[in-house]
Amino acid sequence: MKFIISLLILIFSSLQAHAQFTLTYNEPASPFTQEQRNNYNKNGYIQEALPLGNGRLGAMFSGGIAQEHIMMNEITLWMNSKRGLDSVAQSGTRIGAHKNFHKVRKTYQEEHYGTGENSMEATATKYLSTQQPLGNYAPFADVYVSTGHQTKDISHYNRSLDIHKGVGTVHYNIGKSEYTRTYFSSHPHDVVVARYTAKKATMNLTIHTSSLHKITHVQAKGQRIVLQGEAAMEKDPVQFMQSIFVDAGKAEIIAQQDGSLKIKNATDVKIYVAAYTDYLPVYPTFKRRDYIADTEKTLKKAVEVGYQELKEMHQNDVSALMDQCQLNLNYQPSGVTTDQLIAQGSSIELENLYFNYARYLQVSSSRTASVPSNLQGLWNGHLKPAWNADYHTDINLAMNYWMVETANLPNSFNPYVSYLKTIAESGKHTAKESFGIEKGWSMGLNGNVFGFTAPNVHGRRMQQSGAWLCQNLFEHYAFSKDKKYLEEIYPILKGAAEFYVAFLAPWKDGSLVIYPTWSPENAYLVKEFGKLNKQAYGASFEQQLVLNLFTDYIEASVVLNRDKAFRKTVQETIPKLCPQKIGQYGQVQEWPEDWDNPTDHHRHISHLIALHPGRDFSPLTTPELSNAALVTMKHRGDISTGWSTAWKTNFWARLHNGDKAYQFYQFLTAKRTYANLFDFHPPFQIDGNFGGTAGVCEMLLQSHLRSVNNKADNIQEAAFVAYQNTSENKKHFVPVAPKESIANAPYILHLLPALPSAWSKGSVKGLRARGGLEVDITWDHGVLVNAIIYAKTNSVFRVFHQGKLSSVISLKEGVSIQWNSNSKK
Missing domain, CATH: 1.50.10.10 (Glycosyltransferase)
Structure with a gap:
């Protein structure tokens, strides 16, 4: 009996872990039609395809049966603006x-x-007002893989994204044959990689690439497709290059005059994609990257490393970042697909997944590139x-x-x-x-x-x-x-x-x-x-x-x-x-x-x-x-757009009203999200995803107040006050200049300041607090069970919980303490 109970617990834990970190669907995303390309308000591919990214090089895959569409983005590719002006004019100012x-x-x-x-x-x-064009973030290229398969012939279709590992998968059967596709965008090696495999069958694939921009060169030769193009600018077009290498083992690869590659009778096809623009963050020129050499060098290195090592290093890279913070709410996994989960309305399972997904989007859209994530993070298919x-x-x-x-x-x-x-x-x-x-x-x-x-x-x-x-x-x-x-x-x-x-x-x-x-x-x-x-x-x-x-x-x-x-x-x-x-x-x-x-x-x-x-x-x-x-x-x-709903989640958390903050987070996750969990502004804006997860963090831990009176045993007397009443008007609050001692004032860690009653049991690992601290928190029946506070540097802080303020605590780097409702230090 003990063995059976242990096995059931293991199975449940595995299902919950899968639900927390996996988006899954039983059908492909909609095709990216020309109507959608021309009108960003038309829902379809962008709202359904699944995103990959290494912070610079992004991709989305549709999982289409007859044709896979991999939309590519490179975060520095802009158009319709100017660069290379003199230093004053480049600012855009009049x-x-x-x-x-x-x-x-x-x-x-x-x-x-x-x-x-x-x-x-x-x-x-x-x-x-300026008279200079701002321009816009631009799409990069589109890679298409034609399979010859028909929707009517397939069974057991599944399209998924493992956000813990940063790996997308498509799987389906045709009769007794099994077909699997795997996708990822590697930060360690700066390439997008795909693998197509067949069991008990062979594949005949055609790979081609295109761009919405002016193509200056496209050629298929040997095992490669090279595309070069330029994005229109009012001054100095942005040059870019994409190079694709195909490893089909012993299968035949035929380069076509139209720039495509045909692969015949393959069982295992690996596709490597490298891409760069000529952009460099050097004011005011913003160019001169040797994008051709960088593309060639990056692709060559990735092919030499090989698929298996690329994938292992990529998964280790992403999972290490995802493991730095983990939210675990208490729920029974539903077992339904992600779109069905959203359609069912609010649920703790969806709320937990949304939190983790936002962290995945952050990892995918902002790493070491020279520019930050934009309104759509990294993913855009519209001119x-x-x-x-x-x-x-x-x-x-x-x-x-x-x-x-x-x-x-x-x-x-x-x-x-x-x-x-x-x-x-x-x-x-x-x-x-x-x-x-x-x-x-x-x-x-x-x-x-x-x-x-x-x-x-x-x-x-x-x-x-x-x-x-x-x-x-x-x-x-x-x-x-x-x-x-x-x-x-x-x-x-x-x-x-x-x-x-x-x-x-x-x-x-x-x-x-x-x-x-x-x-x-x-x-x-x-x-x-x-x-x-x-x-x-x-x-x-x-x-x-x-x-x-x-x-x-x-x-x-x-x-x-x-x-x-x-x-x-x-x-x-x-x-x-x-x-x-x-x-x-x-x-x-x-x-x-x-x-x-x-x-x-x-x-x-x-x-x-x-x-x-x-x-x-x-x-x-x-x-x-x-x-x-x-x-x-x-x-x-209470009703608003995606990012506004996210901000209100944070507002209510800071007002220490957990149930009201939760109401907005519920609305954000269930009513302001597309099928692929992208934020529904509408249309898509990624800030709602990021803002919502920030709100969850604020519900569980706050650290923005400072103790400027360390002898005080209540927070009202201890904390710095930035606005004070004037004697002339009791409704006017004058800004207060801090004393220079503010630089050494301990931060106050407020544990579970706005815990929603719906989340009666759970834990969070790796939340960061000001002052160089990380905190793990466990709670049950809405009450703190335990908090472990880790010092990532030499730290001085105070703890506030249930109206009680601790004395000043000093921790050396690498040291931790445990805190619970009975702690008195």
Whole structure:
């Protein structure tokens, strides 16, 4: 009996592990029709095919019977923009715009609302907006493998993706014959690999490749197909190359005049694909990679290594990253396919899979490439993708990288750092030419891979994004405490702070505000000036972000012992910033004026950014502002787009309402996801995937508060408070400049701050906390059973659980402690 019970437990554990890490389907994805190519709102291939990626080179496979379609992407391939201009022009900024900046500001000072000829929007468009094309992320190539098989003849079809190993599989039978395809995109060897095998049969395959771009060369010769092409640009087309090598054993391979390969009577066919563009992240040229040599060299090396070793090294690479953080919720595996699981509605099984899938997408779309994941991560098949598949800096790019810290994928952050170095270099020209600011750098609303930092082409979308982008940059240091990394990013942080110190200007009450700006992407005074009345001054979100940036800069300056004079300037500037205000409905005001509409259900809730991903609104430190945030959340409602639903998950977690956070995560996973679990914005945007998993992490562990009074035994007295009441107006909260001791203040680890009642039992391994810590947590009946806290560096911290705050705990690197509800240290 004991043996049977043990066997059943083993089988159940195996089924649960499979369910947590496998997407599975009993039919192919839809073909990628021309109608879908021309209209990104038409669902099909992109929403059903399964994604592979090594952070640079991506692929999706359909699992088609008669023809397999492998869509290829390379993350640096852009089109319809410019590169190789002089260093000023390459930024995209309008040369000499600063000469008219005072004219633009005057329209704000005189409050010219609306969209008329002399409005804030119109003058910003006329004098500041860029006239240079942003361009868009582009598809790369399409590889097709024709099999000659017919759907009517097959049985036992299965298409799956093992996200723990990063391996896709297609399997089916024809009579007694078995056919299997295996796919992966290798980071160690930088190639996409496929294998086709047949048992009790042979295969006759035709392989060909094409591109939506201008093809300058395609040839099949021997065992290879070489394609070269160029993506159209307004200046200097991007050159690219794809090379395919086919190993069919002793089977016959015939090179065709049309550039295809025919394989006859094969039982085992291995396909290796290497591909590069001529892009290099060197401002302002952004080219000169020897893409031909790199493609040839990479392909040659992969073929020499061989399929088996490539696959083993790839699987070890991906599984090691996936194992760094594991969520295990208590559920009975359903055994149904993934599309059926989604169709059945919310379930703990789906929620667990979604968490792990987002981590897989992060591993696949962001590793060591020179540019970060974009609005669609890595995967795009449209010459005109939704929102250009670009870098939106009013939430989306930042959200793509929220979970790399908490969900323990810090190496995925490297492309973001590389990108910010380029942006800071380019942004110096935008700061000077657009606004006449000699020090620091500025970034607008949209970015591309060519250093575009200019104000948006439309004056309605004026925004300064440096503070938002730097938030992620400093968070990476907060989690690692890596002083060498802080040295690396310090010039970027300082440059952003320098820009804002110069850009801030006094408003009617004498406080300092940012303008031009907006509150993404919302309107105000709609009855008076229309639904496009969006340009404003002192939008609360940006004021919050500037405080966040200034506080981070002060800490960086102290830690590195740099720039004491400028540090003092920043410290003196903080109390002069416009206060955060509670409005007539008890809400956090979105603007300095009380313009909020309680029936406004806009998807953006940017003015709660101090709640998340910021750290300055908290029920534990700023209860009045947190209660006001609660009112705002209720006003905005529960139904929203994918990424907005994900952000609301994080908001409610930070408000310590686990069941409400869970409600949004449920909606995200069951109602805002496509069949392949891509986020349903609609159409597809990947930020919802990443933001949702970040929200789960926030439900289980929070570490954003700092202890500045280590003698205090309650968190209200111990924690740093970023906003305080003024004596003049009890609804105004003035920003607080931190003391320099903030640099050494312990982080406070809040265990299970928003655990949903639906997740009564479970565990999580490898969550990261600020201060250089990793945490494993187990709970049962909604109560903490045990937490193990590991120091990845010499760490000092405090633990907060069930209203109790520990004393300061010091751990040496490599040492761990256990913590439970009875711990008193």
